Amino acid sequence: MSRKKHKGLFVSILLATIFMVAFGGTFFLFSEQSKKQSAQNLTVVTSFYPMYIAAMNICDGVEGVTLENLSEPQTGCLHDYQLTPEDMKLLSTADVFIVNGGGIEEFLTDVAKAYPELVIVDASQDIEISEDNAHVWMSVESHIRQVQNIAAGLAAVDAQNAHGYTHNAEHYCSHLQELAEEEATLKQELSGQSVVLFQEAYAYLAEDLGLTVAYVLDLDEERQVSAGEVSAVMKAIRQQEVSVVFADDVYAKEMSAMVEDETDAVSVCIDTLVRGTYDKNSYLTQMQQNIDAIREAYGVN
Numbered sequence: 470m471s472r473k474k475h476k477g478l479f480v481s482i483l484l485a486t487i488f489m490v491a492f493g494g495t496f497f498l499f500s501e502q503s504k505k506q507s508a509q510n511l512t513v514v515t516s517f518y519p520m521y522i523a524a525m526n527i528c529d530g531v532e533g534v535t536l537e538n539l540s541e542p543q544t545g546c547l548h549d550y551q552l553t554p555e556d557m558k559l560l561s562t563a564d565v566f567i568v569n570g571g572g573i574e575e576f577l578t579d580v581a582k583a584y585p586e587l588v589i590v591d592a593s594q595d596i597e598i599s600e601d602n603a604h605v606w607m608s609v610e611s612h613i614r615q616v617q618n619i620a621a622g623l624a625a626v627d628a629q630n631a632h633g634y635t636h637n638a639e640h641y642c643s644h645l646q647e648l649a650e651e652e653a654t655l656k657q658e659l660s661g662q663s664v665v666l667f668q669e670a671y672a673y674l675a676e677d678l679g680l681t682v683a684y685v686l687d688l689d690e691e692r693q694v695s696a697g698e699v700s701a702v703m704k705a706i707r708q709q710e711v712s713v714v715f716a717d718d719v720y721a722k723e724m725s726a727m728v729e730d731e732t733d734a735v736s737v738c739i740d741t742l743v744r745g746t747y748d749k750n751s752y753l754t755q756m757q758q759n760i761d762a763i764r765e766a767y768g769v770n
């Protein structure tokens with residue numbers, strides 16, 4: 470090889486290297502930029518557990534979404550809940566805030582005032598809510614609509630991932646639909662039956678199952694039950710031939726024991742689905758357990 474050829478080869482390698490570095494660099498920049506655009510970070514915050522589980526399913530696998538929940542209140546439900554400094558800090562970083570609505574989040578007006586840019590998605594939009602009882606997620610039918618509302622809300626904010634949210638919501642709703650169908654079958658078996666509720670949240674489930682609610686005693690941590698209320702519960706059970714009472718295993722413990730002692734009714738523990746593992750199937754699992762427990766309590770095979 471002559472010197473001239475050597476020099477030529479050197480020049481071409483040099484040029485090729487320069488070209489590669491320059492082009493490669495540009496290419497790298499481009500790909501970084503497009504990555505940033507497609508993985509635009511969307512911070513979604515949910516107000517409490519049932520909203521978080523719904524959002525977990527809807528955002529599953531969608532790129533660039535950070536999902537967070539407000540700090541969990543001790544009681545699970547949000548009644549009289551005060552936002553903590555951590556909650557406010559979290560909300561200051563949020564793009565979207567998903568709430569149950571219907572008055573459950575009493576702090577909502579303050580949040581909207583403090584963060585006017587924050588998009589608030591009301592899961593219960595266009596869903597009929599009983600007066601002073603917004604435990605909408607306890608109805609499977611209504612929860613399906615909540616999931617659809619949340620997905621629509623997210624798709625509106627993050628159009629690029631709209632398909633992902635919609636697809637996930639459809640998939641999740643198909644599982645919820647199976648539960649709703651099971652409820653519909655059970656409803657036929659329970660026709661004419663009545664129930665006493667020791668939490669107002671159960672009213673939505675009772676409604677799904679076509680049960681006649683004979684009496685509601687809304688028990689919580691602050692609730693003192695009067696002697697008059699105790700006798701009203703017992704009277705309702707006897708007069709309306711109630712065979713089953715829906716109760717939780719914390720606040721309704723005493724009342725449940727009293728009912729089982731003094732009447733022929735049985736108490737069945739029903740989960741209000743406001744706490745549990747942060748597993749995306751937890752609503753499905755917990756509601757299935759509720760349905761199974763109710764079926765057993767009424768002696769339906």
Ligand SMILES: [Zn+2]
Pocket residue numbers: 546547548604670
């Ligand atoms: Zn509640």
